[in-house]
Amino acid sequence: DAGVTQSPTHLIKTRGQQVTLRCSPKSGHDTVSWYQQALGQGPQFIFQYYEEEERQRGNFPDRFSGHQFPNYSSELNVNALLLGDSALYLCASSPVTSGGRYEQYFGPGTRLTVT
């Protein structure tokens, strides 16, 4: 049973460029969340997708956008990259259960470096 997969593993971009990160959820999961983890920090919630719609959003600017496809996979797009966007981007998937009592399973992350 494949877990959460993310691509690419590493990415180097220049300020002002745009980037797209990809995530495939764990089998049986239909909800995908994205987190940003800056060096030395805990992950911070960016947004969550369910049924191809953004359901929740953290405190991130509109430069961060996403998409979920019918097969539940997801993309994170970041426009107009800033140096401060350099971080490990984590994707997490979970099944929707009653009461929201689901744990989230994380992928290995994409390390983004902005120069």
Place this chain on the structure above:
Amino acid sequence: AQSVTQPDIHITVSEGASLELRCNYSYGATPYLFWYVQSPGQGLQLLLKYFSGDTLVQGIKGFEAEFKRSQSSFNLRKPSVHWSDAAEYFCAVGAMGRYGGSQGNLIFGKGTKLSVKP
């Protein structure tokens, strides 16, 4: 606002010694609580979770955690640490909406880095 505090940034223990990592949360009702472990350059692996019921929860790799409502704490423990336990440990709480419903995302602490001396 909900928050998680991990007071210890870095802890060093000797192999075979016991371990306790501290976690305090800020939340008005019974929270959903989690401990994750992250090895260098890796994603997060779930160690254990607390939703309700027995306040002492068992997890993988010999870890356990105890939920103490009176102290707003969810400390992680292990009786005997192995060198392979060296990693960063994150405590997290499930975010809840204004009216109590789950928002579906996690709020993390800043992590505690564990080093193990031979």
